[in-house]
Amino acid sequence: MDGDYTMKSKALVVMAAVAAMITGTAVAAETFRNTITGDDLKVPESSNPEGRDTAAVKHFLESGVNLYTEVKACLPKGEEVYLTSCSGCHGHVGEGKVGPGLADNYWTYPKNKTDKGLFETIYGGAQGMMGPHSDLTLDELLKLMAWIRHIYSGDVADADWLTEEQKKTFKPYKPEEHASADGSAKAADGDECKVSAN
Amino acid sequence: MMKHLGTGLLAGASCVALTVAMQVGSASVSFANDKLNELSKSNENWVMPGKNYSSQNYSPNTQISTENVKQLRAAWSFSTGLLHGHEGTPLVVNNVMYVHTSFPNNTFALDLNDPGHILWQHKPKQDPAARSVACCDLVNRGLAYWPGDGKTPALIIKTQLDAHLVALNAETGEEYWKVENGDIKVGQTLTQAPYVIKDLALVGSSGAELGVRGYTTAYNVKTGEQVWRVYATGPDNEVGLAADFNSANPHYGQKGLGTGTWEGDAWKIGGGTNWGWYAYDPETNLFHYGSGNPAPWNETMRPGDNKWTMTIWGRDADTGQAKFGYQKTPHDEWDYAGVNVMILSEQTDKAGKKRKLLTHPDRNGIVYTLDRENGDLVSANKLDDTVNWVKQVDLKSGLPVRDPEYGTRMDHKGKEICPSAMGYHNQGHDSYDPTKELFFMGINHICMDWEPFMLPYRAGQFFVGATLWMYPGPKGDRQNYLGLGQIKAYNAISGEYKWEKMERFSVWGGTLSTAGNLVFYGTLDGFIKARNSDTGELLWKYKLPSGVIGHPMTYEHKGTQYVAIMYGVGGWPGVGLVFDLQDPTAGLGAVGAFKNLQNYTQMGGGLQVFSLDGKNPYSEDINVGEFDSKG
Numbered sequence: 001m002d003g004d005y006t007m008k009s010k011a012l013v014v015m016a017a018v019a020a021m022i023t024g025t026a027v028a029a030e031t032f033r034n035t036i037t038g039d040d041l042k043v044p045e046s047s048n049p050e051g052r053d054t055a056a057v058k059h060f061l062e063s064g065v066n067l068y069t070e071v072k073a074c075l076p077k078g079e080e081v082y083l084t085s086c087s088g089c090h091g092h093v094g095e096g097k098v099g100p101g102l103a104d105n106y107w108t109y110p111k112n113k114t115d116k117g118l119f120e121t122i123y124g125g126a127q128g129m130m131g132p133h134s135d136l137t138l139d140e141l142l143k144l145m146a147w148i149r150h151i152y153s154g155d156v157a158d159a160d161w162l163t164e165e166q167k168k169t170f171k172p173y174k175p176e177e178h179a180s181a182d183g184s185a186k187a188a189d190g191d192e193c194k195v196s197a198n
Numbered sequence: 199m200m201k202h203l204g205t206g207l208l209a210g211a212s213c214v215a216l217t218v219a220m221q222v223g224s225a226s227v228s229f230a231n232d233k234l235n236e237l238s239k240s241n242e243n244w245v246m247p248g249k250n251y252s253s254q255n256y257s258p259n260t261q262i263s264t265e266n267v268k269q270l271r272a273a274w275s276f277s278t279g280l281l282h283g284h285e286g287t288p289l290v291v292n293n294v295m296y297v298h299t300s301f302p303n304n305t306f307a308l309d310l311n312d313p314g315h316i317l318w319q320h321k322p323k324q325d326p327a328a329r330s331v332a333c334c335d336l337v338n339r340g341l342a343y344w345p346g347d348g349k350t351p352a353l354i355i356k357t358q359l360d361a362h363l364v365a366l367n368a369e370t371g372e373e374y375w376k377v378e379n380g381d382i383k384v385g386q387t388l389t390q391a392p393y394v395i396k397d398l399a400l401v402g403s404s405g406a407e408l409g410v411r412g413y414t415t416a417y418n419v420k421t422g423e424q425v426w427r428v429y430a431t432g433p434d435n436e437v438g439l440a441a442d443f444n445s446a447n448p449h450y451g452q453k454g455l456g457t458g459t460w461e462g463d464a465w466k467i468g469g470g471t472n473w474g475w476y477a478y479d480p481e482t483n484l485f486h487y488g489s490g491n492p493a494p495w496n497e498t499m500r501p502g503d504n505k506w507t508m509t510i511w512g513r514d515a516d517t518g519q520a521k522f523g524y525q526k527t528p529h530d531e532w533d534y535a536g537v538n539v540m541i542l543s544e545q546t547d548k549a550g551k552k553r554k555l556l557t558h559p560d561r562n563g564i565v566y567t568l569d570r571e572n573g574d575l576v577s578a579n580k581l582d583d584t585v586n587w588v589k590q591v592d593l594k595s596g597l598p599v600r601d602p603e604y605g606t607r608m609d610h611k612g613k614e615i616c617p618s619a620m621g622y623h624n625q626g627h628d629s630y631d632p633t634k635e636l637f638f639m640g641i642n643h644i645c646m647d648w649e650p651f652m653l654p655y656r657a658g659q660f661f662v663g664a665t666l667w668m669y670p671g672p673k674g675d676r677q678n679y680l681g682l683g684q685i686k687a688y689n690a691i692s693g694e695y696k697w698e699k700m701e702r703f704s705v706w707g708g709t710l711s712t713a714g715n716l717v718f719y720g721t722l723d724g725f726i727k728a729r730n731s732d733t734g735e736l737l738w739k740y741k742l743p744s745g746v747i748g749h750p751m752t753y754e755h756k757g758t759q760y761v762a763i764m765y766g767v768g769g770w771p772g773v774g775l776v777f778d779l780q781d782p783t784a785g786l787g788a789v790g791a792f793k794n795l796q797n798y799t800q801m802g803g804g805l806q807v808f809s810l811d812g813k814n815p816y817s818e819d820i821n822v823g824e825f826d827s828k829g
Contacts (some may be wrong), residue, residue, distance in 0.1 A: 088408075088660025089330075092653075098334070098660070098773060128282060128773075131330030 029062045030116060034124040035109055041124045044138060051137030056195050060142055064116035068146035070166050073191035078147030081140050085133060093175045094151045099130060103173065105154030113160040118145055143193070151175075231396040233345040235480065237291060241754040244290045247340045247391045247627055249751070252542035253477040255629035256711050257752045261759035262810060263714030267728045267738045271812030273760060274313050278304065281801040283747050283768020285625060285707065286340030286391055288805060290753040291352075291368070296343070297805055298391075300768065301329060301336035301359045307371060310755045311815055313807070314823045318371030320356075320364075328360040331385045331658060333407040334770035334788075337747070339473075339625065340391035342399060343368065350420045355399045357388035363401050365422060375422030379403070384657045385410050393476040395485060395515045398425060400476060402487065406469030406535065409493040409661035412507070414472055416518060426518040430470025430489040430506050432456045437506055440519040446572035450524050450596055451505060459503035459528075467655050468500065469493030470507035474537030474625055479554065482571055484512040484521060486542070486556055490535035495619075496650040496663030498608040503528040508536040510558055510566065512573055522573030524596060527562050531606040532587060532648065533619035533664075534562035539708070541630045541637065545691055547576060557690050559628060559639050561621025564591055564598070567690040579693045581622040581641060582684065584672050587615055606664070611649040618646035618668045619787065620770060626708030627749040629717065631731060636696060638717040638731065640705025641684035642771075643671040644791050666787025673700060679794045685709070685719060687734065697734030703795060706771055708749035710761070718761060720746025722771055723798035726763050726806070742806055745772065745799040758813050766803030767795070775801060 032043040044052050044061060051057065056067045068074040083092075090096060094103030109126065111117030122141060125132035136144065149161055151173045156162070162170055237243045238250040241259045248255050262270065278284065282300035289296045294317065295308040302324050307317040329336060336359060344365075346352035352368040361380030366373060379401055380386025385408025393400040398416040406412065412430035417423060428438030437456040444450045457465055470489040478485040489511065492504040508527040513520045527534050541557045556570035563585035567576045578591035587604040591597070606612040616622075626640045647667040655661055674681025683701035688694075703722035710718040717731040724745045728738040745767030752761045767775055774789035775796055807814075815822050 084656055084659065088656075088662070092651075097662075097665075125326060125329065128336055129329050129332050131327050133330070135327070 030064045032116065032120050032123065035111070035117070035121045035126050041120065043123065047134060048137045051139035054139045056142050057138045060115070060119070060138070064114065066115040066119075066142050066145050066161075067195040068142050068193070069115070069149050069161060070170065071146065071193065071195055074143050074146055074193035074195070075150055077140070077193065078143035078145070078150070081136060081144040082147045085136065086144070089129065093173070094148065102148050103151045103153045105158040113158075115145060115161055118148070118161075231480065234343070234394060237345060241759070242290070243292070244287070244751045244753050245343050246289070246393070247286055247475060247749075248477065248539070248541070251478040251480060252630075253475060253539060253627070254541055254543070254632065255627055255709065255749065255751075256631055258713045259752060259754060259759050260713045261754070262712065262716065262752075262761065264716060264730050264737060266810055267714070267716060269810045270728070270738055270740070270761065270808045271810070272740070273807045273809040273812050273814035274816070275804060275806045276306070276308060276313065277802075277804040278306070278766070280304065280766070280803045281768070282766065282803065283335045283337035283772055284764040284766030284803040285337045285748045285769060287627070287749050287751040287764060288762060289341050289343055290751070291343050293755065294368075295762075296341050296354055296368075297764075298338050298341050298356065299803060300338055300766065301332070303338050303356065303358045305341065305354065305356055305366065305371070307368075312823045313815065320366055320371045320373070322358055322362075322364065324358055324360040325382065328382045328387060331382050331387055331405065331408055332359060332389075333387075333404060335768040335773050337389050337769050339389060342392040342394045344394045344397075344399070344419045353419060355392040355394065355419070357390055357392055357401060359387050359389065361386045361388050363388065363392060363399065363417065363422075365399070365419070377417060377422045377424070379415060380405070380410075382658070384408070385659070388473075390473045391475070393478070393485075394419060395478050398515065400485070402472035402474075404471050404473040406471040406490050406493050407660055407662055408658060409467035409469065409655050410471055411466055411468055412470035412472055412489050414487070414518065428513070428518040428520070429456070430472070430509070431460065431465035431468045431504070438513070438518045438520055440514065440521050443520055444522050444573065446574060447522065447524070447596070450522070450573065451503075455503070455505040459505040461501050464500050467493060467661065468504060468507065472537050475539045475627055477540040477542045477556065478515060479542060479570060482554070483515050484570065485515050486510065486512055486540040486570060488536040488538060488540065488558065488560075490537045491533045492530055494653065494661045494663040495533045496608070496652065497529060497531040497606060498650060499652065499663060501529075504530065508534065510536070510540070510556070510568060510573075512570060524568060524573050524575070526560055526564065526566060527598065532562070532615060534560065534617075534621055536560055536562075538621075538623055538625065539627050541628065542570060543630055543632060543635070543690070545635055547691060555690065557630070557637055559623040559637070561617070561623060562588065562598070563617045563622040564588065565637075565639070565688060565690070566591075577690055577693055581639070581686070582643065582671070584616050584643075584645075585622065606648045606650060608650050608652070611647055613647045614645055615648060616645040616671055617642065618644040618791070619648070619666055620644055620668065620791075624706060624770070626706055629709045629711040631711045633713065634731065635689060635691070636731065637688045637690060638709040638711050638719075639686050639688055640708050640719050641686060642704040642706070643674050643682055643684050643700070644668050644704070645671045646787060668787040668791035670791070679791065682791060683721065685717075685729070685734070687717075687731065696732075699729070699734050699736075703745075703792070703798070704771055706747040706769065710750040710752060712752060718750040718763075720748065720750065720763050720765065722746065722767065722792070722795060724765060724767070726750060726808075740806075740808070743804060744802040745795070747772065756818075758809050760807050760809045762805060762807045764803070764805050767799050767801055771795070772801075775799075
């Protein structure tokens with residue numbers, strides 16, 4: 001029985017890899033589930049066809065870990081997406097408006113402390129006015145998540161999404177100390193948003 | 199754009215639409231109109247949200263009265279299966295009750311002979327992205343009924359949050375036609391109860407919080423073809439101003455103001471959506487409603503009077519053209535959206551003249567009474583003496599005399615402003631007892647601090663630009679965040695309040711009055727109450743499963759009078775309950791004001807029906823609704 005099972009799942013993995021090669025897109029090893037219903041969100045099949053095949057997306061689909069977190073050059077795009085799609089409800093710097101604050105250490109859904117959980121909540125939506133945001137590309141979503149992590153103003157000890165290394169250098173976000181007056185992130189000239197999956 | 203499921207499709211050209219508009223006056227058309235009017239007179243029916251075209255929410259039924267209301271008991275109930283806010287009230291026509299719900303806007307038809315049987319249900323599949331552009335929870339305010347004409351079946355008209363207007367066959371629940379009235383990508387949604395006049399289905403718009411330019415549209419009720427559309431802002435021809443617009447009151451403003459009172463193109467994203475209630479007078483052929491707040495809330499971003507937001511309209515039903523428009527709050531600084539209920543009455547004014555009146559308790563804390571034939575201002579009184587942004591309304595000029603201390607502007611945190619942005623009165627559908635000449639009004643007793651901030655316009659995104667803190671008004675208990683509501687009986691001619699009572703929470707949903715000397719209403723913490731309408735004395739109450747933001751109605755069935763009310767807390771006052779909000783400025787300030795609500799009620803939508811001693815179809819015949827092996 002056990003042996004059978006292993007063989008089957010190996011076969012599945014191989015098939016998945018083949019599918020990935022054929023379509024050129026990553027196939028999720030993780031199952032992403034709706035935060036409220038628990039239904040399979042069918043990622044990446046259900047996602048915006050664009051932006052599915054960046055290194056960060058591939059890595060995220062396999063591991064549930066967002067490589068863009070605290071990569072400075074990747075933040076401006078994340079901020080742009082945040083201001084366009086989220087700030088109206090969650091506030092300019094995640095302080096909360098019609099939707100709850102996203103920058104403090106209180107989470108309605110504790111799973112949002114993980115990259116996978118946060119992704120699931122944004123992609124599939126939650127209750128009421130928190131509709132699904134699956135229209136954004138997977139790559140944009142990861143950059144957006146990095147921005148949400150960047151504006152975190154709570155205790156670093158509670159920031160489960162940071163690696164031990166990152167925790168050492170992470171400074172809780174203070175809007176008033178931010179680069180420009182309106183709080184927008186600026187990447188240094190010549191910086192490129194690049195991550196590698198190794 | 200338009201999905202038509204019943205009869206053949208008409209061409210979409212505007213000249214065709216005009217032709218339809220002309221035909222509206224014809225014989226078969228007024229037949230349908232009379233039929234609805236006739237139906238509304240029966241104690242057995244409740245054919246529109248306000249019972250009749252005057253929107254009086256008043257029933258001449260005397261069966262339930264001050265004498266026996268203590269014996270009112272639960273008769274039967276129905277769960278809608280949905281959470282989130284349930285505003286409005288169900289309709290009853292010819293022994294069938296039609297129940298609406300919050301998003302995804304399901305509709306149920308219940309057999310009043312056996313209410314345990316759902317005759318049909320309509321459950322639309324909507325783009326869930328619509329949820330992300332809803333202003334304040336996922337509410338809906340109800341349905342419209344069109345009685346049919348022999349060729350086209352009777353229809354139930356409903357709105358969907360995703361900005362579609364849908365007509366259902368009232369007998370089967372099948373979609374008859376469906377039109378797209380807006381685009382959620384730019385924040386256009388629908389939460390309003392549509393309205394039937396003659397063979398037109400009228401519907402407004404929602405989304406001023408996202409910079410949507412308000413519009414009102416009439417569709418041919420038989421085909422779903424657009425007949426006319428008018429806007430709250432913009433060029434006169436798009437606002438729909440008749441040649442004699444405001445000729446009786448030129449000082450209200452006449453030509454060119456829908457663009458002239460704005461800076462540049464700001465009117466294009468200037469709000470003024472209307473998602474409240476309508477009233478109609480078949481004799482004047484005018485219908486009345488209010489356009490809402492200008493966008494964004496931050497007044498510094500839109501200099502000028504911002505016409506014609508915040509306006510009470512008198513428009514011709516066939517063409518949409520406005521005969522008068524009175525702007526209550528020029529250049530709004532507080533989000534006092536002017537969409538509230540319009541109640542029509544015939545009363546004798548102080549000079550002894552019998553007049554056709556329109557009374558409107560506005561968000562801004564003033565209850566206005568106008569002559570509905572020409573827009574003359576008859577009276578304008580404070581809903582409560584704690585209203586402070588305005589000292590009085592000058593009846594001659596029609597202008598509010600402001601107290602600058604309670605104005606709002608950039609780089610300033612306005613404090614202790616009464617009412618709050620929620621208004622001393624919000625969307626509640628109030629009632630009028632014509633025998634007593636009294637209006638029964640459910641009131642919010644909430645004030646606020648307000649701090650604006652600048653923000654860019656982004657299509658489909660919130661365009662508000664203000665941070666709010668709300669708390670009980672001066673008569674409430676600020677320590678404990680209680681004392682947030684009132685209930686009042688008002689005479690619009692004398693300007694006097696016959697009685698008034700404080701409530702723990704808002705009376706958000708409005709009132710029902712009856713010839714049994716009673717006024718009924720629900721509270722945000724989930725009570726339905728009955729008071730003596732002469733004295734305000736509390737006579738009866740019942741605790742519902744969840745808080746109320748809709749208004750009660752009554753109908754008679756097989757000789758028994760029933761009172762029905764929808765429950766299901768939510769809406770703006772409930773946004774903090776609907777999810778787990780902690781920040782007091784969250785929910786556009788609602789969370790702070792209602793932070794104690796969670797200790798009194800939780801979400802859950804449904805309908806509760808009452809009768810004397812709980813008499814109902816099953817108590818009358820225990821075999822009703824039983825499995826019958828022969829049958």
